[in-house]
Amino acid sequence: MKSSLRHCLLIIFIIQYCTAQGNYVTVQTSLGSLRGQAEHSVSGQTMYTFKGVPYAEPPVGTLRFQPPVAKTSWNGVRDALSGGSMCVQVNSGTFGGQEDCLFLNVYTPELPAGTTTLRPVMVFIHGGGFINGEGITYGPDYFVEAGVVAVTINYRLGPLGFLSTEDLVVPGNMGMKDQVQALRWIQQNIAAFGGDPNSVTIFGQSAGGASVHYLVLSPLAKGLFHKAIAESGAALNPWAFARNTRDRAYRLAQSLGYSGANNSAEIVQFLSTVDAYQLVANPYAALPMEDIMGIFQMVFVPSVEPQHDGAFLTGEPTQLLSQGVYNDVPYITGGTSAECLFYVAPSGGLSTAEQIAQLDQNFESMIGPDLRLPTAEQRTQGAREVRSFYYGDATITLQQNSTTVACTSSLLFGEGIDVVVQRMAQHSTQPIYYYYFSYVGPLTAYPGLEGAGHGNEVNYMFHWGGGENLQPGSEGAITRSRLIQMWTNFARYGNPTPTVDSVITQYWTPYTTGGKAYLHFDVNLSIESNLKQYEFDFWHNLLP
DSSP states (O other), X not given: OHHHHHHHHHHHHHHTTOEEETTEEEEEOSSOEEEEEEXXXXXXXXXXXXXXXXXXXXXXXXXXXXXXXXXXXXXXXXEOBSOOOXXXXXXXXXXXXXXXXXXXXXXXXXXXXXXXXXXXXXXXXXXXXXXXXXXXXXXXXXXXXXXOEEEEEOOOOHHHHHOOOSSSSOOSOHHHHHHHHXXXXXXXXXXXXXXXXXXXXXXXXXXXXXXXXXXXXXXXXXXXXXXXXXXXXXXXXXXXXXXXXXXXXXXXXXXTTOOSOSOHHHHHHHHTTSOHHHHHHOGGGGSOHHHHTOTXXXXXXXXXXXXXXXXXXXXXXXXXXXXXXXXXXXXXXXXXXXXXXXXXXXXXXXXXXXXXXXXXXTHHHHHGGGSOOSSXXXXXXXXXXXXXXXXXXXXXXXXXXXXXXXXXXXIIIIHHHHHHHHHHHHHOSSOEEEEEXXXXXTTOSSTTSSXXXXXXXXXHHXXXXXXXXXXXXXXXXXXXXXXXXXXXXXXXXXXXXXXXOSSSOSOOOOOOTTTOEEXXXXXXXXXXXXXXXXXXXXXXXXXX
């Protein structure tokens, strides 16, 4: 009751400061006035956008490698008409972004007026392997049209976001702490945009999905969100968790010209003087030789920190899950049927006879580093068992691409996600919803290849600036409607299918340790059980 009264008073206060002039609108936040604008969504509906909103001070100078500092207030009206800079990154050899990059974007179907009811908030966290991406790329038009307030965010990437010396000099996880700071900003300010701070759903895909799972695991994020959706990503995926981070920091510094001692303070002092683009130019220089061959090595990603005030993660994800130590909220997770199609697609890393021969000849050194096993010997033996399970005694060739996709997809995505579901189901008091997306339609990233590749479902969820219009009533349009309705239902009710209709034709049964139900998302919807049981049983017996 007190909470409702507080929000009503807040809305009354906001109304006095929410003004419109032409296409421009001004909102008063706790830090100052922001000027946004009215735009048309992809379907022609009005939505109000506030882009490039700073949620923290620029992490530059002495704030490099440090946790984010909350944004201070400003005088006058600040323009929020275009996205701020993306965080420093390199894509296909091209450098981009700035260190001053901690911005978010707010999209709302209406601004508070009169007795406006606050709307559910959905916060999207972009993917990109913790090394690239930005929030502004993802146009949330379809979500806003469904009546929620949408937020997309930037967070620091690569060594600027995830360098760690395994001590208090740089404990690490700056990029994850950026996400926490963005969620704090949302708690303090989203009501000014018509959003309900007591109904915040975080969702993300790939590294964004892993980020969502990390936020569920982190005590630092407790109370900042109320529901979570992790698409094709989990903290247990091998690319999403780093060990030996002190060694990586030292190797990175050496690759950039550092010749001093292996001393945390001296390493960080040196790296603080290096140009940001140089820092991100070659992260693989930070890996020891035995890891460089790994098939999917992400170098600077989340890691365990020493115990201290403000720590984001102080235990291994596998242990936290087994102990039931996490934020207990309604949770959706799952993946696509052929996550690793990107390997065998044209220009993919395993798409030529020469590349596949490398996998055949170096299977143990390419697969071993991604196995969640404690010693090099165990990883080598584990890789042998993986090869035997998938390929038997056969030579690996391009003719076995479907097997290679199945193997790498389970290794890098499916196995870890399945473990998360199983362990959360043992401890959670809130529902866990598990899905398997196998629909291959007009927006597939890999036309002509079998299965739904990594990110296929995201192609239907966001507006990319054109080219994704779907014929009304077509399978693709129905798929989009299903995804948007289920995700926004979940944001509203904590249940993706409170009712069924001509679009959502199937109730989504929560996953339990007994039933092991999942939603099979294809042209039709169906509830099935024991996803890939034979294959995943192999992985669960192999890995802790």
